[in-house]
Amino acid sequence: MSEFEFTVPVVIMGGGACGAVAALAAHDAGAEVLLIERDERPMGTTGMSMGVVCAAGTKSQAAHGVTDSGEIFLADILAKTRGQTDPEIARAIAFGSGPAMDWLIDTHGLPFQLDTGFRAAYGNSTLRIHGWEGHNGQDLIELLHQRVADAGIPILSEARVTDIFATDDRITGIEITRPGGTVERVGCGALIIASGGFAANREMLARHIPDMADARNNGHEGSEGDGIRLAASLGAATADMGAYQGYAMLTDPQGISVPPGVIIDGGIIVNRLGNRFTDEMADIAGMVHPVHAQPGGHCWVIYDDTIAARQAYVPDLQMLNELNAPRLAATLPDLATRIGVDATALEASLTEARAAFASGQPDPLGRLWQGDARPTAPYRALKVVGAIYHTQGGLQIDGDARVQRTDGGSFPNLFAGGGAARSVSGPAHWGYLPAMGLCTAFTLGRIAGMNAAQAAR
Numbered sequence: 096m097s098e099f100e101f102t103v104p105v106v107i108m109g110g111g112a113c114g115a116v117a118a119l120a121a122h123d124a125g126a127e128v129l130l131i132e133r134d135e136r137p138m139g140t141t142g143m144s145m146g147v148v149c150a151a152g153t154k155s156q157a158a159h160g161v162t163d164s165g166e167i168f169l170a171d172i173l174a175k176t177r178g179q180t181d182p183e184i185a186r187a188i189a190f191g192s193g194p195a196m197d198w199l200i201d202t203h204g205l206p207f208q209l210d211t212g213f214r215a216a217y218g219n220s221t222l223r224i225h226g227w228e229g230h231n232g233q234d235l236i237e238l239l240h241q242r243v244a245d246a247g248i249p250i251l252s253e254a255r256v257t258d259i260f261a262t263d264d265r266i267t268g269i270e271i272t273r274p275g276g277t278v279e280r281v282g283c284g285a286l287i288i289a290s291g292g293f294a295a296n297r298e299m300l301a302r303h304i305p306d307m308a309d310a311r312n313n314g315h316e317g318s319e320g321d322g323i324r325l326a327a328s329l330g331a332a333t334a335d336m337g338a339y340q341g342y343a344m345l346t347d348p349q350g351i352s353v354p355p356g357v358i359i360d361g362g363i364i365v366n367r368l369g370n371r372f373t374d375e376m377a378d379i380a381g382m383v384h385p386v387h388a389q390p391g392g393h394c395w396v397i398y399d400d401t402i403a404a405r406q407a408y409v410p411d412l413q414m415l416n417e418l419n420a421p422r423l424a425a426t427l428p429d430l431a432t433r434i435g436v437d438a439t440a441l442e443a444s445l446t447e448a449r450a451a452f453a454s455g456q457p458d459p460l461g462r463l464w465q466g467d468a469r470p471t472a473p474y475r476a477l478k479v480v481g482a483i484y485h486t487q488g489g490l491q492i493d494g495d496a497r498v499q500r501t502d503g504g505s506f507p508n509l510f511a512g513g514g515a516a517r518s519v520s521g522p523a524h525w526g527y528l529p530a531m532g533l534c535t536a537f538t539l540g541r542i543a544g545m546n547a548a549q550a551a552r
């Protein structure tokens with residue numbers, strides 16, 4: 096009798112964006128696929144996300160007259176990470192992101208378009224963020240799984256992968272554990288690890304990202320690093336385990352993210368004394384640290400009606416508006432009273448920003464205002480705290496998304512992508528480019544799916 100109850104050519108661990116995209120790619124390549132998801136309904140970090148994805152050289156960019164390419168994206172990744180990233184993975188993502196996006200749109204009917212309201216910032220040198228207007232990550236994951244169902248790909252839900260079996264370097268199958276404790280074994284021709292990162296695993300955070308170990312986790316609770324740990328126990332290499340995206344603008348108490356566009360379009364962040372304290376445009380992921388360091392641990396995002404109108408297409412802002420979350424005020428002193436900060440300090444913060452805008456020089460915190468509008472009356476404010484959103488280090492892969500061993504070899508039939516794999520965000524927080532999380536899920540998911548189908552033959 097076989098040690099496995101049944102065997103499937105390509106097994107995928109995790110049903111977030113990476114797993115769903117990998118399933119579609121492996122299926123398109125002619126493989127029989129089984130998707131295994133620990134939750135009752137696949138959602139993952141993907142389902143909590145804003146659902147925007149960076150991709151270079153897409154048809155949608157071309158239709159908008161935007162010049163972009165794998166070369167330009169690669170240069171942006173290397174510049175943002177100060178060269179401290181894996182060049183082979185960076186190349187695979189930079190050159191694979193556009194084809195992955197076009198394939199999802201053309202072949203699988205995903206309604207992505209270039210998001211022209213998400214201006215180039217934080218290291219993306221051009222308009223490169225793609226979205227699905229009026230929709231967020233929850234709609235994205237539901238649509239991806241609709242496509243998975245349309246393709247007839249089976250999903251085993253409420254099935255947590257608890258072990259991976261190998262003979263020498265070759266993966267032979269997995270063990271799954273059901274909520275009641277029942278254990279089953281499934282054989283595979285190839286395995287794709289798409290189980291996300293480890294932001295929900297306090298022990299792993301304490302070991303690899305100690306300065307975020309006690310931070311609020313706003314990511315998915317399934318991000319426990321299962322796939323990374325199981326593969327590492329078989330001798331898989333890991334890298335950049337200190338990399339992550341923190342986010343400084345999680346609204347309190349609503350728990351909804353303020354879209355980055357509110358800052359990119361001219362918003363500022365002040366502490367509860369009314370003072371600005373950081374260049375809000377310097378580091379989208381690392382701004383969590385100065386925010387955490389402020390008295391009381393919370394801050395205020397200050398913006399205005401013009402910025403609100405420009406960002407009104409973003410679902411997260413719509414939800415905040417529906418909840419009456421923004422504090423509104425006709426004048427700055429009124430706003431200071433409404434949010435309980437010092438009016439003189441708040442006025443000084445905006446005066447400083449306006450002076451920098453007029454001079455064309457960076458303000459004392461280093462922000463260069465260029466074409467951004469500074470908030471003007473009437474004003475809006477949202478109370479925010481910092482949190483960790485997702486990790487960016489993980490299994491060392493090559494450009495084919497194949498998992499590498501600590502001894503320098505590789506596993507011929509083991510692949511990884513998305514939050515489970517080493518990304519291209521450098522070793523810490525400062526290398527994260529906006530919308531890279533889903534970019535690696537889409538791009539590496541597709542590469543892993545295609546190569547797993549081949550390896551399983």
Ligand SMILES: Cc1cc2nc3c(=O)[nH]c(=O)nc-3n(C[C@H](O)[C@H](O)[C@H](O)COP(=O)(O)OP(=O)(O)OC[C@H]3O[C@@H](n4cnc5c(N)ncnc54)[C@H](O)[C@@H]3O)c2cc1C
Binds near residue numbers: 319
């Ligand atoms: C609030 C928020 C907003 C974000 N917005 C964006 C954005 O707009 N753009 C962007 O690029 N990035 C964004 N990100 C990051 C992005 O969501 C992630 O990088 C991306 O979703 C990772 O995809 P994934 O498929 O690798 O992981 P996930 O989507 O987390 O999927 C992993 C899946 O694996 C399952 N799983 C885990 N362990 C097991 C196991 N042992 N067995 C079986 N299944 C398992 C999980 O339940 C989960 O369903 C955001 C993150 C957060 C928290």
